Amino acid sequence: DAKTTQPTSMDCAEGRAANLPCNHSTISGNEYVYWYRQIHSQGPQYIIHGLKNNETNEMASLIITEDRKSSTLILPHATLRDTAVYYCIVVRRNKTTMVGPGTYKYIFGTGTRLKVLA
Amino acid sequence: DVKVTQSSRYLVKRTGEKVFLECVQDMDHENMFWYRQDPGLGLRLIYFSYDVKMKEKGDIPEGYSVSREKKERFSLILESASTNQTSMYLCASSLRRNYGHTFGSGTRLTVV
Numbered sequence: 482d483a484k485t486t487q488p489t490s491m492d493c494a495e496g497r498a499a500n501l502p503c504n505h506s507t508i509s510g511n512e513y514v515y516w517y518r519q520i521h522s523q524g525p526q527y528i529i530h531g532l533k534n535n536e537t538n539e540m541a542s543l544i545i546t547e548d549r550k551s552s553t554l555i556l557p558h559a560t561l562r563d564t565a566v567y568y569c570i571v572v573r574r575n576k577t578t579m580v581g582p583g584t585y586k587y588i589f590g591t592g593t594r595l596k597v598l599a
Numbered sequence: 600d601v602k603v604t605q606s607s608r609y610l611v612k613r614t615g616e617k618v619f620l621e622c623v624q625d626m627d628h629e630n631m632f633w634y635r636q637d638p639g640l641g642l643r644l645i646y647f648s649y650d651v652k653m654k655e656k657g658d659i660p661e662g663y664s665v666s667r668e669k670k671e672r673f674s675l676i677l678e679s680a681s682t683n684q685t686s687m688y689l690c691a692s693s694l695r696r697n698y699g700h701t702f703g704s705g706t707r708l709t710v711v
Contacts, residue, residue: 515699524603524689524702525642568641589634589642 485569490594493563499556501593503569506550513572514545516554518565519592525568528554559597568592602626603703605690611709618677620706622690630693631673632700633657633665635686642689648673680710 486504493499505514513532517525529536529543531552536543542555556563568589606621624631632647634657644657646665654665662684666674673692677684687707691700 517700522705524691524704525700527699527701530699591639591641 485571485590487567487569487590487593489591490596492596492598493556493559495561495597495599496558499559499563499595499597501554501556501567501569501595502551503553504551505569505571508549508571514543514549514552515570515572516541516543517568517570517589518563518595519568520562520565525589528567530572559595561597561599564595564597566592566594603690603692603701605688605703605706607706608704609707609709611711612677612680614681614710616677616680616710618680618708618710620675620677620688620690620708622673622675622703623671624673624692624701625671626692626694626701627670628692628694628701629670630695631667632691632693633663633673633675634689634691635659636689636705637686645675680708682710684708685710 513530515530516528518528519525529538529541531543531545533545535545543552545552570589603624612618630649633645634642635645636642643659645659645663646654646657648654648667651667651670654667664676664678685708687705689705690703693700
């Protein structure tokens with residue numbers, strides 16, 4: 482099963498881009514990279530996901546290397562409200578003995594604690 | 600916006616009690632999940648369900664069971680609560696299998 486490795490913590494100045502790296506060197510061809518964040522005492526919030534190509538939405542950009550062994554989440558203009566724990570996870574497909582198609586599991590690591598500084 | 604609602608924000612139960620944690624989602628999502636979150640361990644999957652009456656064990660199912668009688672509701676049951684089940688419990692749902700999760704706000708359960 483593909484696992485992810487992220488730095489424990491990072492700081493970023495307000496208004497600057499925050500670049501959060503993630504290593505997933507054992508990722509398989511059909512596994513997606515997802516990013517979530519969790520602000521203290523709330524449930525995790527979905528940010529973005531991708532398979533091979535770079536992705537962008539209103540919250541962030543996701544850059545995936547050509548070999549897919551690592552990715553970077555970019556918050557283009559970090560604000561104080563972006564202070565949170567950011568999780569990079571790989572969606573794992575798991576075959577089941579039950580009738581029906583295979584199901585997906587999410588394995589969360591311990592994430593990166595991003596602190597945006599005023 | 601999709602809402603995932605967990606019935607309680609904080610809960611205190613005694614050792615040996617049967618505990619029900621309820622979760623409801625309002626956007627007709629196929630998949631629902633229960634996680635627990637502990638300091639230093641991240642989120643760990645307890646059980647998930649990809650259809651009504653269907654369930655699959657996650658990574659740490661011991662001491663838990665689940666029920667999904669209706670598509671919008673996924674219940675986590677602690678048959679006999681123990682102190683090592685003190686944790687933050689998070690429910691999530693997703694529209695389809697490789698779609699992102701939407702999480703609830705969590706239930707902080709303390710077993711004394």
